[in-house]
Amino acid sequence: MLIASLSDIHTDFEENRDVVVKLAAHIHREKADVVIVAGDVSHKNDRINRALRALKEAVKIVAYIPGNHDLWFDVPYAAERPDLDTWRRYHVELKEVCEAAGAHYLPASPLVLGELAIVGSCGWYDYSLAPEWLRASLTPETLQAKQYGGVMWSDARFIAFRDAAGNIMRDPEVARRMEAELREHLARMDADESVKRVVAVTHHQPFYEVVERTGTLPWEFFNAFMGSTGLGEAIQSAAKVTTAIYGHTHVVREHQVGNLRVYGTPLGYPRERKGLSLEEIVASRIGWIRA
Numbered sequence: 001m002l003i004a005s006l007s008d009i010h011t012d013f014e015e016n017r018d019v020v021v022k023l024a025a026h027i028h029r030e031k032a033d034v035v036i037v038a039g040d041v042s043h044k045n046d047r048i049n050r051a052l053r054a055l056k057e058a059v060k061i062v063a064y065i066p067g068n069h070d071l072w073f074d075v076p077y078a079a080e081r082p083d084l085d086t087w088r089r090y091h092v093e094l095k096e097v098c099e100a101a102g103a104h105y106l107p108a109s110p111l112v113l114g115e116l117a118i119v120g121s122c123g124w125y126d127y128s129l130a131p132e133w134l135r136a137s138l139t140p141e142t143l144q145a146k147q148y149g150g151v152m153w154s155d156a157r158f159i160a161f162r163d164a165a166g167n168i169m170r171d172p173e174v175a176r177r178m179e180a181e182l183r184e185h186l187a188r189m190d191a192d193e194s195v196k197r198v199v200a201v202t203h204h205q206p207f208y209e210v211v212e213r214t215g216t217l218p219w220e221f222f223n224a225f226m227g228s229t230g231l232g233e234a235i236q237s238a239a240k241v242t243t244a245i246y247g248h249t250h251v252v253r254e255h256q257v258g259n260l261r262v263y264g265t266p267l268g269y270p271r272e273r274k275g276l277s278l279e280e281i282v283a284s285r286i287g288w289i290r291a
């Protein structure tokens with residue numbers, strides 16, 4: 001079986017929409033069986049639907065997890081709107097958008113393909129991927145506010161995860177719930193004797209060592225919002241995972257973490273690919289797994 005993976009295709013950019021058509025054509029030519037989309041397509045439902053449909057024309061099976069951008073509400077400040085809950089967008093709305101395109105929604109259930117299973121979660125961040133020296137100097141309130149030197153991490157405006165009482169949840173609480181959902185899916189695959197190998201997909205990054213480091217600010221401040229080490233602990237505690245795919249960062253890289261192959265092949269923003277030919281983009285922005 002041949003699996004292709006994409007992430008951060010950000011189809012709000014017209015240039016990216018054109019590139020996605022080329023990526024889909026290449027994936028079709030290579031005769032892939034599955035495409036995994038590891039989040040950050042668009043905050044607009046019709047754009048998500050169209051991207052998944054375009055990929056569905058290239059392969060039989062498309063599996064999707066939302067990224068933080070896909071979860072955004074297009075309003076000035078989502079937390080002030082009690083009618084908006086990002087959990088509902090994650091568990092209900094985006095599932096409907098995904099399934100309407102004929103794709104498999106990984107946060108709802110693992111995708112079992114014979115002996116191989118694909119398990120996924122958006123994941124969230126709990127600041128554990130920021131360096132220790134930085135965390136030691138900041139309060140949880142500063143991190144929750146997501147603002148540094150006049151620059152705000154946009155999730156602060158457009159995300160509103162609520163608890164059962166309707167109160168806004170703190171980021172570490174959101175991360176714990178995402179990790180618990182992933183653990184539950186992984187445990188189900190460990191218990192399924194017909195499943196031999198598992199590919200784990202998270203939009204947010206699961207390991208400290210996969211995060212791009214500059215050692216400088218503000219970069220390291222914003223690394224607080226890259227993911228959580230708890231995602232990686234969940235993945236490593238599962239017996240059958242061979243490969244972990246992440247999105248979110250726009251840095252293309254592959255790592256070995258313990259016995260795991262871990263990688264990200266984000267398309268990212270057009271300005272981040274200046275100087276790259278279309279051939280170079282097609283060659284570097286698709287992840288491949290032969291399983």
Ligand SMILES: [Fe+2]
Nearest residue numbers: 040067068248
């Ligand atoms: Fe993201």
